[in-house]
Amino acid sequence: MSTSALAIEGLHKSFGKLDVLRGIDLELAEHEVVCLIGASGSGKSTLLRCINLLEPIDAGRIVLHGDDITAARVNVDRVRSGIGIVFQAFNLFPHMSVLENVTLGPRKALRLGKKEATGRATELLGRFGLADKRDEYPDRLSGGQQQRVAIVRALAMRPGLLLLDEVTSALDPELVAEVLEVVRELAAEGMTMLIATHEMSFARDVAHRVCFLDAGVILEQGSPEQIFGAPREPRTQQFLQRIVDAGRL
Amino acid sequence: MAIAVASTLVFFGALAFLVTRSPGWDRFKAYFFDWSLYRESFPEIAEAFLINVKIFLIAEAVVLVTALGLAVLRSLPGPVFVPVRALAIVYTDLFRGVPTILVILMLGVGMPALQLEGVPDSEIFWATVSLVLVYTAYVSEVYRAGIESVHPSQDAAARSLGLSRFQSLRHVVLPQAVRRVIPPLLNDFIGLQKDTALVSVLGVVEVLNQAGINEAADFNGTHYLVAATLFVAITIPLARFTDWLIARDRRRRQAGGVTT
Numbered sequence: 443m444s445t446s447a448l449a450i451e452g453l454h455k456s457f458g459k460l461d462v463l464r465g466i467d468l469e470l471a472e473h474e475v476v477c478l479i480g481a482s483g484s485g486k487s488t489l490l491r492c493i494n495l496l497e498p499i500d501a502g503r504i505v506l507h508g509d510d511i512t513a514a515r516v517n518v519d520r521v522r523s524g525i526g527i528v529f530q531a532f533n534l535f536p537h538m539s540v541l542e543n544v545t546l547g548p549r550k551a552l553r554l555g556k557k558e559a560t561g562r563a564t565e566l567l568g569r570f571g572l573a574d575k576r577d578e579y580p581d582r583l584s585g586g587q588q589q590r591v592a593i594v595r596a597l598a599m600r601p602g603l604l605l606l607d608e609v610t611s612a613l614d615p616e617l618v619a620e621v622l623e624v625v626r627e628l629a630a631e632g633m634t635m636l637i638a639t640h641e642m643s644f645a646r647d648v649a650h651r652v653c654f655l656d657a658g659v660i661l662e663q664g665s666p667e668q669i670f671g672a673p674r675e676p677r678t679q680q681f682l683q684r685i686v687d688a689g690r691l
Numbered sequence: 692m693a694i695a696v697a698s699t700l701v702f703f704g705a706l707a708f709l710v711t712r713s714p715g716w717d718r719f720k721a722y723f724f725d726w727s728l729y730r731e732s733f734p735e736i737a738e739a740f741l742i743n744v745k746i747f748l749i750a751e752a753v754v755l756v757t758a759l760g761l762a763v764l765r766s767l768p769g770p771v772f773v774p775v776r777a778l779a780i781v782y783t784d785l786f787r788g789v790p791t792i793l794v795i796l797m798l799g800v801g802m803p804a805l806q807l808e809g810v811p812d813s814e815i816f817w818a819t820v821s822l823v824l825v826y827t828a829y830v831s832e833v834y835r836a837g838i839e840s841v842h843p844s845q846d847a848a849a850r851s852l853g854l855s856r857f858q859s860l861r862h863v864v865l866p867q868a869v870r871r872v873i874p875p876l877l878n879d880f881i882g883l884q885k886d887t888a889l890v891s892v893l894g895v896v897e898v899l900n901q902a903g904i905n906e907a908a909d910f911n912g913t914h915y916l917v918a919a920t921l922f923v924a925i926t927i928p929l930a931r932f933t934d935w936l937i938a939r940d941r942r943r944r945q946a947g948g949v950t951t
Contacts, residue, residue: 494851523853533848536944537866546862551853579944599852 445508447472447603447634448493453502455485455492462488464658466502470603473632477645479669480655481681486638487530489655490605493636494527507602523551526596530608532588534580534595540567541576544595552599559598566594570624586617593624604628606637622648642685646670654678725913732905736917739901743887744925746815746897750822750887751880757823758830763860765831766838779831786828792889795821799893818890826883833875837868870940877933881926888918898922 446469453466462485470476478486491497493504495511495518504512511521535543544563548554554562567573570590580588589609596604606625610618622644629635629648639645645652646666653663654675662675673679710716764772765779786794798821803812811817841864849859869876891899898918905914 496847496851519850519853519855521853522851525851527851529844529848531844533844535845535848535863535867537870546849547852547854550858550862551855581945595852 446470446505447474447507448636449505450489450493451503451505453489453492453504454500455488455497456500462658463492463499466658466660468653468660470634470636473634474650475629475633475635475637475648476651476653477649477666478636478638478653478655479640479642479645479681484655485658486655487607490527490607490636490638493603494525494605495521496527519551523547523599524602526599526601526604528589528592528596528604528606528609530611532580532585532592532612534588534592536580539577539579540572540583540591543580543591544598547595547599562598563594566597567591570594584617585613586620589613589617589621590624593621593628597628602634604633604635606635606639608638608640610639610641640690642670642682642690654681656681722912723916725911728909728911728913729917732914732917736898736901736905736914737921739896740898740918740921742815742895742897743884743890746819746822746887746890747880747884750819750826750883753823754826754830754883757827759834759865761827761831762834762838765835783828783831786825787832789825791821791825791886792892794825795889796892797821798824799890814893814895815890818887818893818895822883822886825886826879829882830876830879833872833879834868836875837872838864840871841867870937873933873937877930881929884926885922888922 448468448470450466450468453463454461455463466485466489468476478489480486488497492499499512502512503510506521506525510516535546538546541560541563544567545556545559548559548562549556552559564573564576567576570593572587572590572594575583575587575591580591583591589612593609609625610621613621618641622641625635625637625644626648637645637649649666651663652666652669653660654669654673654677655661656675656677662669662673662678669678670682673682713719761779761782764775765783767775795818799814799817802810802817803814806812845863845867846859849863850856854862887897888899890897891903894900896904898921902914902918906912
């Protein structure tokens with residue numbers, strides 16, 4: 443049996459008295475795209491941050507490509523350099539040009555030479571229609587462009603797993619499509635992705651599997667057809683009904 | 692625009708009128724504004740001022756580094772670094788609390804008096820050390836405010852790329868922090884430049900003592916005016932240069948608005 447790309451077992455995380463994640467079990471196969479849906483505060487972002495070791499976990503384990511990354515004495519920096527994450531608010535470095543944003547990780551964390559890092563960045567920027575922006579500063583780009591740069595920045599590390607945290611939630615509606623298009627392209631290429639999203643129609647056509655998070659547990663999971671077409675749990679039905687009522691599905 | 696010019700003229704005109712009509716004005720003018728004396732005294736006092744320049748140039752270069760180091764130590768997270776943070780806090784409290792002139796007196800008089808082998812006995816050396824100690828405390832607080840003003844999501848983004856804590860600090864947090872604190876940093880450096888006059892308490896013939904010696908010789912305060920103009924001649928261009936640097940950085944990052 444081949445090892446899965448990501449396996450999460452019994453993950454617990456609390457902030458003070460607030461239990462945000464209360465026993466998450468989740469497995470991703472290589473090249474699988476899984477969407478996390480659920481109300482705000484259901485723990486989607488926290489789960490992604492835990493996988494990237496940005497938040498220490500309280501219990502459980504996270505196994506990445508066969509290695510337990512939550513074990514003691516794990517090289518945290520090396521683990522992170524193999525997992526890409528894209529944030530809702532882009533978090534580009536405002537004092538660096540687009541090119542510098544994209545080459546920082548490869549140069550400092552992967553210790554690539556300037557030439558190789560620049561080559562890698564230029565190729566990726568070109569692929570996602572950002573070639574002419576490489577010398578711009580982030581403040582001069584539109585939100586959609588900034589988020590695409592953020593995706594390119596993550597991809598420049600050649601991650602084995604990409605985490606997307608509500609990547610379109612901070613965008614004006616007309617800019618959402620260009621970012622989702624990039625994600626679709628990555629899915630088509632076989633990138634393993636775990637995507638927290640509010641874009642249900644996007645989740646429906648890009649995801650191999652959809653997980654509904656509710657109060658810190660995965661209440662229900664299945665194919666997009668099953669989750670969106672015939673949800674079993676009453677909480678899932680309620681959540682989706684609210685989305686439909688809001689005109690978002 | 693016309694209103695601004697008119698009101699400025701009226702205001703300063705009235706002020707000049709009042710001052711020059713004051714009963715002591717003629718004596719005041721003779722004491723402080725003797726232009727031939729000014730020209731005569733200038734070269735000598737300017738030469739003494741070079742000692743102040745030397746002190747603040749060295750002190751500023753050292754403070755830039757030591758204060759940053761202290762600020763970083765104080766920003767180290769986690770329980771392991773409690774003693775480091777505590778030491779940094781004690782240092783800052785101490786050297787911000789004690790008047791600069793006392794630090795200069797204690798080190799400038801005390802250290803040479805020890806007559807220790809290998810310890811310099813130059814007053815200028817210990818005065819410079821005193822200014823470095825005091826201003827490191829002030830400037831580290833400025834840096835710390837800058838570090839804390841950088842949103843944690845910037846560090847998270849850097850760490851998520853696999854950068855170490857130090858790399859994130861070095862390449863992402865500090866460059867943004869330092870840019871934001873350039874104006875208050877300059878403020879402290881102007882303070883440091885002026886405080887080099889305190890070195891006079893050790894008997895070093897720097898700008899203030901030289902002006903004082905000259906004043907005592909012919910009972911004329913114009914020598915102090917020379918000293919004052921020398922300080923201002925350094926600080927004003929520095930302030931304009933800093934403004935220009937900040938404006939240039941902002942233009943580079945934002946000019947042209949949003950391109951689509």
